[in-house]
Amino acid sequence: MSHWRRLSRKRRTLVLVIVVLALAATALASTRLAPSRNAAAGRAEKQAGLGGTLPPPADVFLQQTGSFPELGNVLLTVRLTPEQVAAKQRDGTVLYTTLGSLGEILFRDDGELGDAVAGDALYTAVARVDIAELEKRASQDAATLKTASATIPLFRGRRIAGSQTQTAFDIAAFRAGQTVRLPQPVVATDSKSQVAIPVFQARVLMIRDPQVINDPLRTVNPCNPAIPGNPNGVWTFKHLMTEMARGSGQSASTFTVNWLYELATDKTINLVSVPGRNEMNDLLYDWRLASGGGDLNLDLAPFRLLAIVPRLDLRRVGLGGGDFLDAGEVRFIFGLVRPPWASTFQPQGNNAGGCYQSLSVSFEYKVAKTKCLGVTGWARQWSALAGLVPGGTYNSALEQLTEPLVTAGAGAIARVRTNDRALASPWQLREFRLSSDFDQTTVAETPAGAFNVQPLFQSWLVDQVIPAISGPGWNQPIPSVPATYQGTPFRGARPEMPNAGFYWIAPNLDYSANGGDNARNWGRHRASLASCNGCHARETGTSFAHLNPLTSELSGFLTGITVSDPANFTPQRSFSDLERRSQDIQALANTLCLQAPPIDVVQVHDSLATTGKLPKYPFPGVIPADQFLSLAADDLKADHITEVH
Secondary structure: OHHHHHOOHHHHHHHHHHHHHHHHHHHHHHHHHHHHHHHHHHHHHHHOOOOOEOOOOOEEEEEEOOOOOOOOOEEEEEEOOHHHHHHHHHHOOOOEEEEOOOOOEEEEOOOOOOOOOOOOOEEEEEEEEOHHHHHHHHHHHHHHHOOOOOEEEEEEOOEEEEEEEOOOOOHHHHHOOOOEEOOOOOOOOOOOOOOOOOHHHHHHHOEOOHHHHOOOOOOOOOOOOOOOOOOOOOOOHHHHHHHHHOOOOOOHHHHHHHHHHHHHOOEEEOOEEEOOOOHHHHHHHHHHHHOOOOOOOHHHOOEEEEEEEEEHHHOOEOOOOOOEOOOOEEEEEEEEEOOOOOOOOOOOOOOOOOOEEEEEEEEEEEOOOOOHHHHHHHHHHHHHHHHOOOOOHHHHHHHHHHHHHHOOOHHHEEEEEEEEOOOOOOEEEEEEEEOOOEEEEOOOOOEOHHHOOOHHHHHHHHHHHHHHOOOOOOOOOOOOOOOEEOOEEOEOOOOEEOOOOOOOOOOOOOOOHHHHOOHHHHHHHHHHHHOHHHHOOHHHOOOOOOEOOOOOOEOHHHHOEEEEOOOOOOOEEEEOHHHHHHHHHHHHHOOOEEEEOOOOHHHHHHHHHHHOOOOOOOOOOOOOHHHOEEEEOHHHHOOOOOOOO
């Protein structure tokens, strides 16, 4: 302050002017920065995607091209239905359709960049394909057709909706430069009317051969002391729990006890009372006593292996299909037993006094493979099991597929589900998710049972499910059951099947119009089928389990059955889910993998906003080969399953 006073008035005035000018300059600079911040926000908005995601196309075509060597060697064209084009006209994306979370793969219908005719509902992208792989695919198609049936069931979702004719890819026409339809890969399937489970299904899709589930090196059966077994085997309950416990800070014994106590303890989940299955406390008491009174001896685990089940058909795909978010799941299914050392535990159900019990546990592992070649290679590895005989080499090959998932630890577990009527009545299904421990959760895709035949379920059905589907297939994805709907906890935590005639239905809806073939009927069916207790009951003609833990028998839903609609008797629906899975995995194993160049999403967004047209060259210059995007051409038309079972 003393220094300021010593300055002359003129100098003090000059300093004040400089300060004012500096403040003004700062303010001006801040206003000049504002547009750049807005521009950054605008760019982020544009990068959020173009919209216009590709719906499942009516057809897919390939044609060789040498016109765009930096982008690819084929034109990949998809044909949309009139209904799909009309929807694109309504949402303003009729010039194009996209794949990918940001719409990075662009198919255009504006007569540019390989698109032959503007506005003909044929949308075209440039892509790369390995011509040798395409020729191999065509050769395999032709070879399979020599022994396989040319006519196979056509599946819409989980049901059989007619038949379809298999054809091989016309490689000669492709070599001649013609536009060639890309059919689904030819598959070898057996008729669902065949009594015996086809070899492919038994060795690949529902693996329960005695040489596997009683493998003395890899499993143990507490009910069969004649076969010594290996309590440390790679397919035992003990091994799976031990690997899941890694990293939890708990011993495998404590980890197992904590999970089973989740089942035995009263809970409130999503504001729904979930009584504990108290009989599990008795089993734990007996188990601890047989273990010497301390930690559980997992060598005595009262569970036997029922089946190993790959579920590649549950793979998740990105927006518009064409690439994969994962390769589905692999499931280990165990059955509860009442071993000789159990005395306090008194199970219920139709085999209460025997060793095998009416309770199954499904450990469901997610498969973290994403790129087309990785997923199709995974499908080929599983399909190759069909050529081996269970035991010996087969079991070693199967272990090589399953063990990396098990030893991946807790992060690989998608969920654990129990399905029981041995602990208490009525039948219940529970679901558990793994955090530090197993936590019992709501059960996916299943409303709380109290809402059946109630207005809230009707509202969800009418407002959410029915608008999502349309004929003639009625197979479009339906919304997931929300935890809360209209402010009310909606998703259930202990779905029950009080009787084999259970199904989901809303009151005051006419399901009989047009012989039952209407949106309300199909919406009701789809919601009921997607639920756990609907799928395990009258909707599929099942009573309790699709894999019986007492007898290891499979349900008609898996092996082939026709069921009348429970709400209206018509229509009748035919299921043969193992045959559907067989078609799916064989087609996936031979799916054609392409690579597509990613567009500059912001450039395309700006061009559409300013000119209403796509840029003639929407790519950001030269694109390195490792930045091309994976694209599964055949899977674009696949009817992906969204139910969890």
